[in-house]
Amino acid sequence: MLLEQLREIVCKCNMELPQKDLVRGTSGNVSGRDSETGLVVIKPSGVSFEELTPENQVVVDLNGNVVQGDLKPSTDTDTHLYVYGRRTDVMGIVHTHSPYASSFAALGQPIPACLTTCGMLGGEVPLGGYAPIGGEDIGQEIIDKIGRALAIIMQNHGVFTIGGSAQEATKIAVEVEEIAKITHLAMSRGQPIMLTEEQIDYMVNLYRHNYGQ
Numbered sequence: 001m002l003l004e005q006l007r008e009i010v011c012k013c014n015m016e017l018p019q020k021d022l023v024r025g026t027s028g029n030v031s032g033r034d035s036e037t038g039l040v041v042i043k044p045s046g047v048s049f050e051e052l053t054p055e056n057q058v059v060v061d062l063n064g065n066v067v068q069g070d071l072k073p074s075t076d077t078d079t080h081l082y083v084y085g086r087r088t089d090v091m092g093i094v095h096t097h098s099p100y101a102s103s104f105a106a107l108g109q110p111i112p113a114c115l116t117t118c119g120m121l122g123g124e125v126p127l128g129g130y131a132p133i134g135g136e137d138i139g140q141e142i143i144d145k146i147g148r149a150l151a152i153i154m155q156n157h158g159v160f161t162i163g164g165s166a167q168e169a170t171k172i173a174v175e176v177e178e179i180a181k182i183t184h185l186a187m188s189r190g191q192p193i194m195l196t197e198e199q200i201d202y203m204v205n206l207y208r209h210n211y212g213q
């Protein structure tokens, strides 16, 4: 079986989405790209998270052809592949409708940078315009609007996060929801104090280069 190690990683990351309260039902998905072959491992479409195994993840190429797998790949596969095709640095992508972050999507608002932890996400979480599911529209919006951020709010829809691995994109998805929750609570009681550009740059740099072991 192809890409056994990446299948395990992607399966584990997919299972983390319900465990971390980021998804309900079958919505939400994680993919990871293999650096050697360029192939992408992604969640199968419409399969509940409890039924996921490393073996039933689907392997696709960048053109969307199923290379290995009995099930159809996620309905968001086109979006993942569009982003991988245009960002060689992206090796993992996560999509969720996590509630606090998606409430910003419903309002058509970016998540403003008013917490130091926003540095982990690259500052403000930008807003992508409304785009229908399937095809290249969502992917185009992500590429056009995400900039240096590792997450984007898609209007009327939910969240996409990117990272250097499936694990990193999953960690960012958890962090986006936490930041969205705190920001929502703050906005419900007043006007949050925004970080300055200089403060944001400092925190982004800290998280990208000096944080962790």
Ligand SMILES: [Zn+2]
Binding pocket: 027, 028, 095, 096, 097, 157, 158
């Ligand atoms: Zn969605």
